[in-house]
Amino acid sequence: MSYVELKDIRVSYDNNTDILKDLNLSIEKGELVSLLGPSGCGKTTTLRVIAGLIAPNDGEFLVDNQNLTKVPVHKREFGMVFQSYALFPHLTIKENVAFGLKLRKEKRNIIEKKVQDILAITGLEELGDRYPKQLSGGQRQRVALARALVIEPKLLLLDEPLSNLDAKLRLAMRIEIKRIQSQLGITSVFVTHDQEECFSISDKVAVMNKGVIEQFDTPEEIYKNPKTEFVARFIGFENFFELTPTEDWKYKTVDGTIFQSTHKWEPGKRTGTIRPEDIEIAAITQQNTNNTVSGTIKVRTFLGKSYQYEVETPIGTLLANKADDVVYQVGDNVTLSIPAHKLIIV
Amino acid sequence: MRKNVSLKIFAGLVFAFLLVPLLIIIVTSFGTNSTIQFPIKGFTLEWYSKVFNNESFMDSFFLSLQVAFFATLLALIIGVPAAYSLARHRVFGRNWIKSFFLSPTIVPGLVVGYSMYQFIVIKYQFPIIQGLLLGHFLICLPYVIRVVGSTIEQLDFSIEEVSWTLGSTKLQAFIKVVLPNITSGIFASFMLAFINSFNNIPVSQFLSGPGVTMLPTSLMNYIEYNYDPSVSALSVILMLGTIVLMYVIEKTLGLASIS
Numbered sequence: 001m002s003y004v005e006l007k008d009i010r011v012s013y014d015n016n017t018d019i020l021k022d023l024n025l026s027i028e029k030g031e032l033v034s035l036l037g038p039s040g041c042g043k044t045t046t047l048r049v050i051a052g053l054i055a056p057n058d059g060e061f062l063v064d065n066q067n068l069t070k071v072p073v074h075k076r077e078f079g080m081v082f083q084s085y086a087l088f089p090h091l092t093i094k095e096n097v098a099f100g101l102k103l104r105k106e107k108r109n110i111i112e113k114k115v116q117d118i119l120a121i122t123g124l125e126e127l128g129d130r131y132p133k134q135l136s137g138g139q140r141q142r143v144a145l146a147r148a149l150v151i152e153p154k155l156l157l158l159d160e161p162l163s164n165l166d167a168k169l170r171l172a173m174r175i176e177i178k179r180i181q182s183q184l185g186i187t188s189v190f191v192t193h194d195q196e197e198c199f200s201i202s203d204k205v206a207v208m209n210k211g212v213i214e215q216f217d218t219p220e221e222i223y224k225n226p227k228t229e230f231v232a233r234f235i236g237f238e239n240f241f242e243l244t245p246t247e248d249w250k251y252k253t254v255d256g257t258i259f260q261s262t263h264k265w266e267p268g269k270r271t272g273t274i275r276p277e278d279i280e281i282a283a284i285t286q287q288n289t290n291n292t293v294s295g296t297i298k299v300r301t302f303l304g305k306s307y308q309y310e311v312e313t314p315i316g317t318l319l320a321n322k323a324d325d326v327v328y329q330v331g332d333n334v335t336l337s338i339p340a341h342k343l344i345i346v
Numbered sequence: 347m348r349k350n351v352s353l354k355i356f357a358g359l360v361f362a363f364l365l366v367p368l369l370i371i372i373v374t375s376f377g378t379n380s381t382i383q384f385p386i387k388g389f390t391l392e393w394y395s396k397v398f399n400n401e402s403f404m405d406s407f408f409l410s411l412q413v414a415f416f417a418t419l420l421a422l423i424i425g426v427p428a429a430y431s432l433a434r435h436r437v438f439g440r441n442w443i444k445s446f447f448l449s450p451t452i453v454p455g456l457v458v459g460y461s462m463y464q465f466i467v468i469k470y471q472f473p474i475i476q477g478l479l480l481g482h483f484l485i486c487l488p489y490v491i492r493v494v495g496s497t498i499e500q501l502d503f504s505i506e507e508v509s510w511t512l513g514s515t516k517l518q519a520f521i522k523v524v525l526p527n528i529t530s531g532i533f534a535s536f537m538l539a540f541i542n543s544f545n546n547i548p549v550s551q552f553l554s555g556p557g558v559t560m561l562p563t564s565l566m567n568y569i570e571y572n573y574d575p576s577v578s579a580l581s582v583i584l585m586l587g588t589i590v591l592m593y594v595i596e597k598t599l600g601l602a603s604i605s
């Protein structure tokens with residue numbers, strides 16, 4: 001039994017279409033788990049179910065073996081950071097941060113101390129007496145974080161907390177969030193649709209599609225070994241081609257070439273995929289060996305570090321990136337090799 | 347350029363058309379003529395002192411003030427929570443309710459007054475003061491619901507949600523987070539409803555009874571038999587009061603957001 005358990009959660013806003021379908025998710029204590037997926041896939045909805053802002057139509061939600069499905073928001077003691085930060089405009093930064101502690105009727109000096117400590121951790125000591133509208137985006141974001149953290153939440157929920165910041169600040173803030181989260185050891189759920197952000201910050205990633213978790217794994221595993229075509233596409237695989245499994249744990253392409261993959265062989269699964277940068281491109285060779293396919297360059301695109309070639313082959317049009325040391329022309333015939341350890345079967 | 351000039355002249359004429367009668371009233375209120383006449387022959391403050399010494403003016407003035415005040419207060423107590431639930435919850439027929447609250451600004455005041463008379467006086471036979479309060483409460487309510495409602499709609503809903511996650515009940519969140527952020531709307535709607543109740547003629551006319559006269563009624567009664575400038579003086583006093591209130595609204599919320 002994990003620390004946080006979502007069991008067969010189903011959510012439907014209009015009782016017609018399910019926004020979340022039998023969603024299951026287990027989170028260990030102290031972990032930072034990200035929900036990653038395209039817009040509208042149900043990330044925010046999942047987070048709001050966890051927070052208690054939405055009651056699921058079916059399913060259970062447990063933390064620390066306690067069933068919280070029917071516990072109202074204000075009794076759950078989770079910290080939440082909204083995309084808009086949602087700071088109280090009429091309160092100073094200190095008062096914003098102290099809001100949750102005052103509701104808990106803690107002693108004045110204890111509140112004072114806790115607020116000071118968290119402002120120090122989040123680097124906001126100087127700004128305590130200002131009002132939210134006097135702060136920059138990054139500072140507001142940290143206030144929202146401090147306000148959620150100061151109540152020592154059982155769970156920290158973050159809904160795209162960095163999406164309103166510019167690229168440089170995003171990078172700094174995500175390192176900051178990770179540092180604070182691991183320093184305080186708070187179990188966290190982080191919603192994002194930015195895969196780099198998600199991979200760099202998370203212990204585990206749940207890739208969501210249309211209300212379903214397609215894969216729940218460590219960032220490395222998802223990056224190197226996507227389990228479904230959706231996940232592969234989402235994290236940058238662009239070449240997909242049909243493969244037929246053979247008896248000797250290999251695969252055959254539509255034109256009969258044998259392809260091998262070092263990844264787990266499973267009968268029935270038969271779409272091969274590879275990232276454009278993992279395909280090796282070379283001048284045409286006569287005999288077709290295993291894991292190669294020949295074709296003609298149709299389009300060449302300059303990407304800066306490399307060129308991208310669109311190559312028409314018997315198994316379909318493939319994209320291959322190659323550094324600019326050897327440059328091929330449109331119309332050239334080339335051989336593409338697909339390394340066995342880079343070929344993923346989904 | 348030419349077009350601009352003629353537009354300015356046109357706008358100037360419209361303003362003059364609106365303002366000149368007001369200016370004439372102001373001027374005549376200081377005149378020594380015994381009827382309202384323009385231009386005036388001499389300067390005097392006699393009419394102002396006459397207003398303050400006229401018992402029926404003063405009584406009806408304070409009555410109107412009290413009715414307007416308590417009706418508005420009541421409208422706030424009921425209207426603010428109502429506006430909140432209209433803005434936040436999926437109330438059945440929400441758009442119909444909203445249009446309904448616009449209706450008093452569309453339906454002629456006389457019709458409103460007469461239908462209130464039918465119900466409050468004829469059908470349910472309310473005592474006069476209570477009837478007046480109820481009638482004026484009904485005039486005030488739409489202003490509260492519309493002005494406070496639009497302020498609530500502009501408020502970021504997530505600040506309420508975040509306060510729930512921090513441990514406050516819905517009621518605590520309403521008091522600690524919503525109310526402090528809609529004070530300007532509450533204040534403005536108070537002023538607006540107050541002015542409208544105070545200046546309302548038809549409802550006061552229909553609902554008042556023997557011995558109970560609201561200011562507009564007493565003003566009309568007076569004009570029927572006298573045509574002296576004390577009416578002008580009273581109007582100037584009322585205009586001044588309204589201008590001060592409007593100025594306060596403008597400072598707190600901006601007039602644009604209520605019309």
Ligand SMILES: Nc1ncnc2c1ncn2[C@@H]1O[C@H](COP(=O)(O)OP(=O)(O)OP(=O)(O)O)[C@@H](O)[C@H]1O
Pocket residue numbers: 013014019037038039040041042043044045046193
């Ligand atoms: N209050 C609501 N009523 C009806 N449908 C809703 C409501 N909120 C969200 N939805 C729908 O539920 C689906 C999932 O929404 P959700 O906000 O969870 O997506 P998301 O993954 O967070 O997307 P994004 O990355 O754009 O924030 C969407 O199709 C959305 O249209």
Ligand SMILES: [Mg+2]
Pocket residue numbers: 043044045
């Ligand atoms: Mg979202």
